[in-house]
Amino acid sequence: NEEDTDDLLRDLRGSVYPA
Amino acid sequence: MAFTTKKSLLAKVRAGDEVSWEEFYEAYRPLILLCGGDCSLTPDENEELVQQVMTELFTKDILGKYDPDHIPENVVFHYDPKRGRFRHFLKKIVRNQAIRIYHRRFDHAQMESAETVCGESAFDLIWDEEWRRHVLNMALVELKGRVQPETYAAFEMYAMQNRKLDEVCKFLDMSPASVYTAKSRCIATLKEIIASLEEK
Numbered sequence: 758n759e760e761d762t763d764d765l766l767r768d769l770r771g772s773v774y775p776a
Numbered sequence: 777m778a779f780t781t782k783k784s785l786l787a788k789v790r791a792g793d794e795v796s797w798e799e800f801y802e803a804y805r806p807l808i809l810l811c812g813g814d815c816s817l818t819p820d821e822n823e824e825l826v827q828q829v830m831t832e833l834f835t836k837d838i839l840g841k842y843d844p845d846h847i848p849e850n851v852v853f854h855y856d857p858k859r860g861r862f863r864h865f866l867k868k869i870v871r872n873q874a875i876r877i878y879h880r881r882f883d884h885a886q887m888e889s890a891e892t893v894c895g896e897s898a899f900d901l902i903w904d905e906e907w908r909r910h911v912l913n914m915a916l917v918e919l920k921g922r923v924q925p926e927t928y929a930a931f932e933m934y935a936m937q938n939r940k941l942d943e944v945c946k947f948l949d950m951s952p953a954s955v956y957t958a959k960s961r962c963i964a965t966l967k968e969i970i971a972s973l974e975e976k
Contacts, residue, residue, distance in 0.1 A: 761959070769936065774913050
């Protein structure tokens, strides 16, 4: 009466890209 | 969890803090390059775009601060928050410089091409998408500095690299529950960071 009767993670993975 | 008060680069820029030019250049170069690529600039034009944008920012920044003939070696970037949101300030400069490069490439008969690709509404879409990517990358960098190294490692291996749970547990000597907790904490912290980076 975390314990995953956000998957943001895809976007992050996609992004992770002299004066 | 050890939280530090270290400001992100964008937070420092927005607050008008001093930022080293090298740090600024490395952080914003990819954003400008990707915008240029989305506007169909050639690789050479793209590099020129980065140089022109940085030069304009640099010139605007030092204007009135130093004698142009005697600029100090270790000069830093300082954004005046009175100019409004840095995101909009930078967008305007990037778009104008991209149009300038287009104008040089096309003769007047083809000028409408520049407006099609770099028109305000088209460029807004490009900018919003690339800015979001920029924020996500900066958020990850900030996250790494805000959580314990093993928490970040668990998040990176399990959530970002999609490694198997038992592999991550074995490698980091953590229980499955700890890995799930690390992932959950990092996502919650990331959401906070992203919200704070996007709010202004």
